[in-house]
Amino acid sequence: MFLNLVNWLDDRFGWRAVWEAIFLRKIPHVNWFYTLGSATLFLAIIQIVTGILLTLYYVPTPDHAYDSVVYISTVLPAGWFIRGLHHWGASAMVVVTAAHLLRVFFYGAYKYPREATWITGVFLFLIVIGFGFTGYLLPWDQKAYWATTVGTHIAGVAPVVGEWMLRIARGGDELSAVTLARFFGTHIWVLPAALVTLILMHLYLVIRIGITAVPSRKEE
């Protein structure tokens, strides 16, 4: 009965072939460094789930942002846990993504025919940095405020376009309600859309082209 239903669905969706392509594909004999990509994906999923949960209560306005964060951390059941996962997951995300990138770099795994996988990966790394930068402002406490003052100021020292980039980042001369709102919008809409799109491309390429073996000096 149940098996009939499963077969009926597979007949329509063909998900068994998809499942096999993803999880039963052939891979070379590899080592533990090759799990860094999956670890990054796992962290990304944790960040997406906890981030969505945080938006249920967080409000991106200067008069209530900090209060809503305090409410999440101190009043809501398990709020400290959800926020804690998102907070520490963010740091872990940067570390693990960088480690994954270094593994690919030092193993020379970015070479032909995997250049596109590498390029989407580099953009993903930039997106992760963007998440960290925009997310850091959202609690709207002293640390967030001054870190973003400094961060946007760094953009401002770039020659020629610096002033212009600073004003775009802040939405004006100074950090304001506009800055908080645009950082929030970027953090929960722009970057996630880019992240998910690029992750799908990245995974498609990993599955289509396959992964490299551990490089060795021997001629094979």
Add this chain to the structure above:
Amino acid sequence: MDKSQEGKMGRRDFMKATIAAISGVIGAAIGLPAIAYVIGPALQKETDEWIRVGSVNKVEVNIPSLFKTVIEKQTGWINAEEEFSVYVLTTNGRDFVVMSNICTHLGCRVRWVADKDGFYCPCHNGVFAKDGSVVSGPPPRSLDRFESKVEDGILFVKRG
């Protein structure tokens, strides 16, 4: 696929079961707190408290009188001020009936119209009599009543 004869678990099946178990534990570790996190505010009950409504001297005999008061309320992260209104009716100047001004149909505010001797709801034409009983329209029951008390000529109602 693999050599799991004689009911013995093969390596592939063992890995499958282990991965499923670990995924289940991680899913529960996040899913269960997430449920508590989402429904948390819904479980908070409003505390019963006596609300000072006003002086009973202002209540005219046999005419429902509207009393408005502002109460402070902590909603989430905002300390909001909320307007609280009730209609007070007395037939003898000593006993007071305190009625909610919220229509029992779908929650709009009813208004006492003296000319027509009734409470009228603007949303779906619900009409209530002076004592709060339904005269016509869709409301399923009379206007809700609050427990009340008078102390030194001041009327208090209990909001529950």
